[in-house]
Amino acid sequence: MNVLEQFSLKGKVALVTGASYGIGFAIAKGLSQAGATIVFNDLSEELVEKGLASYREAGIRAYGYVCDVTGEEQVADFVHQIEETFGSLDILVNNAGIIKRIPMCDMSAEDFRKVIDVDLTGPFIVSKAAIPGMIRRGHGKIINICSMMSELGRETVSAYAAAKGGLKMLTRNIASEYGAYNIQCNGIGPGYIATPQTAPLRTPDNPFNSFIIAKTPAARWGTPEDLMGTAVFLASDASNFINGQVVYVDGGILAYIGKQP
Numbered sequence: 001m002n003v004l005e006q007f008s009l010k011g012k013v014a015l016v017t018g019a020s021y022g023i024g025f026a027i028a029k030g031l032s033q034a035g036a037t038i039v040f041n042d043l044s045e046e047l048v049e050k051g052l053a054s055y056r057e058a059g060i061r062a063y064g065y066v067c068d069v070t071g072e073e074q075v076a077d078f079v080h081q082i083e084e085t086f087g088s089l090d091i092l093v094n095n096a097g098i099i100k101r102i103p104m105c106d107m108s109a110e111d112f113r114k115v116i117d118v119d120l121t122g123p124f125i126v127s128k129a130a131i132p133g134m135i136r137r138g139h140g141k142i143i144n145i146c147s148m149m150s151e152l153g154r155e156t157v158s159a160y161a162a163a164k165g166g167l168k169m170l171t172r173n174i175a176s177e178y179g180a181y182n183i184q185c186n187g188i189g190p191g192y193i194a195t196p197q198t199a200p201l202r203t204p205d206n207p208f209n210s211f212i213i214a215k216t217p218a219a220r221w222g223t224p225e226d227l228m229g230t231a232v233f234l235a236s237d238a239s240n241f242i243n244g245q246v247v248y249v250d251g252g253i254l255a256y257i258g259k260q261p
């Protein structure tokens, strides 16, 4: 096989969770451009319609469904519907996620649990639904969207860091438990990416904005499009002997002490 053919996703069906916009949308766009059929979900019909319009505008035939990744029964039904409708579910990108920025001692256990439920239990639930079919078909790719907070902490994001740290280990455990079935489970750890989730951090009056730029060797916020190539790589045959890894697409933040003020 020509090495470039290893990156083709022709004939593959990919589910990207929470992909009406943001990082999930960009990853889905990349997978589509590599040949995959795109299925995505979001929390409401309105969001799914918004996403479908965005995919159409980008020239992508995507299929959108309402599904909350924390609902085990609805996720099982959703994955079954995908396999019945499209014949398989070959690539799963666990992208859906939330963050609550609250000082830990001010955070309710309910808020903590909500973040863990979406960002960690959600990927568990969706992966658990997708893996049996991947085993039957003899192959599968799972990509978990981790974070800088899979490695680092910072004020106000205790629940998110705990979830994303756990997601890194869930990635390694799925690789360990199901690698023998030709399932590869890896993570992508985006740096600080300009999406609605980080919009509050990027306001001109927020010192965090310049702080991140000083901490990033690339001296810029990332864009969702910066993640497309890594997603295609980890979704393709080019990464068949890579398992349990987290690829950090962070402009160098994790390697850098930060520019001297």
Ligand code: NAP
Pocket (backbone or CB within 6 Å): 017, 018, 019, 020, 021, 022, 023, 024, 041, 042, 043, 044, 047, 067, 068, 069, 070, 094, 095, 096, 097, 098, 118, 122, 145, 146, 147, 148, 189, 190, 191, 192, 193, 194, 195, 196, 197, 198
């Ligand atoms: P975003 O703009 O907030 O988009 C997240 C998407 O997930 C939204 O469409 C959201 O729907 C959906 N979602 C939330 N809860 C869901 C649930 N229970 N079931 C189904 N869908 C759900 O976030 P983003 O910046 O694109 O981030 C996407 C992923 O990358 C997240 O896992 C995030 O933690 C991670 N990440 C982001 C960055 C960054 O700097 N932006 C960096 C590292 C990692 P609603 O619109 O209804 O909330």
Ligand code: GCO
Pocket (backbone or CB within 6 Å): 099, 101, 146, 147, 148, 149, 154, 157, 160, 189, 190, 191, 192, 193, 197, 198, 201
């Ligand atoms: C924050 C940001 C980060 C990013 C991302 C970094 O408040 O620190 O939201 O957590 O979302 O996870 O990789």
